Amino acid sequence: MNKINLPPFLKPGDKIGIVAPASVLNYEDILPGIDIFRNEWGLEVIEGETLKTASNQFSASDDVRLTDLQSMLDDPSIKAVIAARGGYGCSRIVDRLSFDQFLKNPKWVVGFSDLTVILSRLLGLGYASLHAPMAKSITTDGADLAKESLRQMLFGKMPHYTVEKHDLNRLGTASGQIVGGNLCLLAHMIGTETDVDTDGKILFIEDINEYLYNLDRMMIQMKRTGKFDKLAGLIVGQFTDMKDNNSPTFGKTYYEIIQEHIAEFDYPVCFDFPVGHVGDNRAMGVGMEAVLHVTNEEVSFQFATPRI
Secondary structure, eight states, X not given: OOXXXXXXXXXXXXXXXXXXXXXXXXXXXXXXXXXXXXXXXXXXXXXXXXXXXXXXXXXXXXXXXXXXXXHHHHOTTEEEEEESOOSSOGGGTGGXXXXXXXXXXXXXXEEOXXXXXXXXXXXXXXXXXXXXXXXXXXXXXXXXXXXXXXXXXXXXXXXXXXXXOOTTOBOEEEEEEEEEEEHHHHHHTTTSTTOOOOTTSEEEEEEESOBHHHHHHHHHHHHHTTTTTTOSEEEEEEEESOBOOSSSOOSSOHHHHHHHHHTTOOSOEEOSOSOSSSSXXXXXXXXXXXXXXXXXXXXXEEEOOOOO
């Protein structure tokens, strides 16, 4: 197991940065989230330039988005960088980011969806990050537990998640590092510098707005490249707003598609976990150690206590 370093946990009064490294957003949509960080959690919020700019579907040009995120990573006074939203665009800038100053003053980076590629880059550098609600999504309906899970993890308390059983679950106990994120990005990163080593790890996957045949194709790509071969366990999160062809249909549900491609393996598998493009998107410490218990009664997921 690769050694993973944890950035310093936050304390009230710390400074955090909010930046939009991918798609354009409506600035008004993130104000309630900023209010939570500032007035509920007692943090000083530094707003990036990209929160109020636009360049077609992106929050700004590649160069501006790169500079905005780079400045947040480089500033030693900023203790965490939280994405405003995902969308698309991080893959266009990830290879141009410098982490020289980050390595001198590591900090938490928070996001999900398109941010999977940034979190995976940090994993490759040996640092944990948080796949968790962003400034826009932290106030969506049903986000109370997810919001609290992010607060706990940022401030150094490891949450314990209990999930209802699912008919497709495979029983057992797994322990190891947590890796994963958006399935489309995980498949997209294979063969690149941000490719994720899944051997001996607990992998979690989620996605949104994909055709069922494309989900099948991504699962095949993951399987053909050995990403499922040596897992310690698999967590299948939320696959929201999935689409099917009108006629003929694909013939399977999204969970049935996933189950088909991992049926030959014997590690524990949990379906319908609260992670993904939903309100209840629990914080997952990418690179952190955890234990997954899948029983006939329920699923239990617990992060290991950090060694400080």
